[in-house]
Amino acid sequence: MSSxxxxxxxxxxxxxALVGLVLIALLVLxxxxxxxxATHPDDVFELHPAERLRAPSGAHWLGTDRMxxxxxxxxxxxxxxxxxxxxxAVGASLAIGVPIGLVAGYYHGWPSDSLMRVSDIFLAVPxxxxxxxxxxxxxxSLPNVILAxxxxxxxxxxxxxxxxxxxxQKEVFVESTAALGASPWRLTVxxxxxxxxxxxxxxxxxxMGFTILTAAALGFLGLGPPPPTPEWGRTxxxxxxxLPDAWWYAAAPGLAIFLTVMGFNLLGDGLRDVLDPxxxxxxxxxxx
Amino acid sequence: xxxxELTVVxxxxxxxxxIPLGVLSALWRNSLLDHTLRVVTVSxxxxxxxxxxxxxxxxxxxxxxxxxxxxxxxxxxxxxITGFYLLDAALTWDWATFGTALQHLALPAxxxxxxxxxxxxxxxxxxxxxxxxxxxxxxxxxxxLPRPLIVWKYILRSALTSTVTQIGLLxxxxxxxAVVTEAVFDWPGIGTYAVNSILRSDYNAVMGFTVWAGxxxxxxxxLVDVAQTLVDPRERTT
Numbered sequence: 001m002s003s004x005x006x007x008x009x010x011x012x013x014x015x016x017a018l019v020g021l022v023l024i025a026l027l028v029l030x031x032x033x034x035x036x037x038a039t040h041p042d043d044v045f046e047l048h049p050a051e052r053l054r055a056p057s058g059a060h061w062l063g064t065d066r067m068x069x070x071x072x073x074x075x076x077x078x079x080x081x082x083x084x085x086x087x088x089a090v091g092a093s094l095a096i097g098v099p100i101g102l103v104a105g106y107y108h109g110w111p112s113d114s115l116m117r118v119s120d121i122f123l124a125v126p127x128x129x130x131x132x133x134x135x136x137x138x139x140x141s142l143p144n145v146i147l148a149x150x151x152x153x154x155x156x157x158x159x160x161x162x163x164x165x166x167x168x169q170k171e172v173f174v175e176s177t178a179a180l181g182a183s184p185w186r187l188t189v190x191x192x193x194x195x196x197x198x199x200x201x202x203x204x205x206x207x208m209g210f211t212i213l214t215a216a217a218l219g220f221l222g223l224g225p226p227p228p229t230p231e232w233g234r235t236x237x238x239x240x241x242x243l244p245d246a247w248w249y250a251a252a253p254g255l256a257i258f259l260t261v262m263g264f265n266l267l268g269d270g271l272r273d274v275l276d277p278x279x280x281x282x283x284x285x286x287x288x
Numbered sequence: 289x290x291x292x293e294l295t296v297v298x299x300x301x302x303x304x305x306x307i308p309l310g311v312l313s314a315l316w317r318n319s320l321l322d323h324t325l326r327v328v329t330v331s332x333x334x335x336x337x338x339x340x341x342x343x344x345x346x347x348x349x350x351x352x353x354x355x356x357x358x359x360x361x362x363x364x365x366x367x368x369i370t371g372f373y374l375l376d377a378a379l380t381w382d383w384a385t386f387g388t389a390l391q392h393l394a395l396p397a398x399x400x401x402x403x404x405x406x407x408x409x410x411x412x413x414x415x416x417x418x419x420x421x422x423x424x425x426x427x428x429x430x431x432x433l434p435r436p437l438i439v440w441k442y443i444l445r446s447a448l449t450s451t452v453t454q455i456g457l458l459x460x461x462x463x464x465x466a467v468v469t470e471a472v473f474d475w476p477g478i479g480t481y482a483v484n485s486i487l488r489s490d491y492n493a494v495m496g497f498t499v500w501a502g503x504x505x506x507x508x509x510x511l512v513d514v515a516q517t518l519v520d521p522r523e524r525t526t
Binding site: 016124125126127128129130132133136137209213216217220221222223233236240243244247250251253254257258259261262265266 | 330331333334335336337338339340342343345346350460461463464465467468471482483486487489491494495497498501502505506
């Protein structure tokens, strides 16, 4: 636990990482307390045609949308979808990418080479394009978006883990553990994995931001969860025909995406400085 | 051709603006410019490009009326020589068409260029700072060489080799970003075609686009590796 509090203490001293932490905390708070914080919690499914496209006011803080629903309340519930997409997609990418990277990094020879070539195939096509193709083939729904994002994001983790494992193999402590007769399983899980946790955590934080951005793009293209789900990207797409009059309708969800992604990016940068001593040294050499 | 024109213009904009800004913010580290740029680059990487595009449309096209809302051109396209409207118009001395083409191009190119610009500024800044700490720069300073000479001749040359790699990788990212950006601006390129195919559930077209994007991506990466060996003598021995 002391190492966790050490990391938190260092993060708190880095101003931009602190901003990132606060943004993410706000997002989680919004998602968890959405029913309490929402001024019109029923508006996710209810229609109020009479109150269509109202400008922001005391009753509707961020105005209303084409169905007369409160934009602010829908944004809060949209935060839940965003968090679910981010956590499951990054979690699944970790679950696929980390073991593959470990195995490919630990063993030498054609099986590990072929594992890395498979991940290269996924990296050969830009992630957004591949995710679009997969989501479109499977049909628009929340699980399919998550699946498309996981399938396209795991190679990044496999890459990082592979490179770090290969580098660690030359370390004396790994060689001596192997010489003591530790099994490959014990060696990788108990000795290698804890030592490469930092780059994985950093990658995961940046990956959350990246995944959320891609998910929003998929939603915008109509490949996300179908209406009336208050997904942020889809909301922006819906709002386009009501521009320029209903500017709040388009501006609010975009701002929400922006702040969320920025939070994860800032946290990722901050974590990298704190967790990775090699990069920290070069950073202090640069900045001080 | 429309997609390539858009991507190339966005690339040129981000290189011409991004690299000088990155160098300046490294040279004047912790100045007001450096801090402002840091905020801009962090936002550039976090902003959803389709949202940025819509907001630019809202401000410049709908409210201010400075630029057209979408599309590539009004009226007839210039005589086709290269397929790039800007280049064709310039070659035929048709400056009116050149102007409208440029107006149509401004917003989508800016939208597409912003994230690439942010990446380039960050990368260039880190590269230049790295070189400035190196021993040979310290030596040149100690020798009393004038600062502009050190910056132009020695720092930039060694700092920018790694930026070449980054530019190539950015090209792939821009290509992917073009899908969404073109959809926002109704740019008649391959991205709009892909998005329309998605909406019509035209699987073959979507697969075709995916393969096309993958092929371009691989070719660009190959070119980057070649360019890298040309620029960086260390790469040649390996």
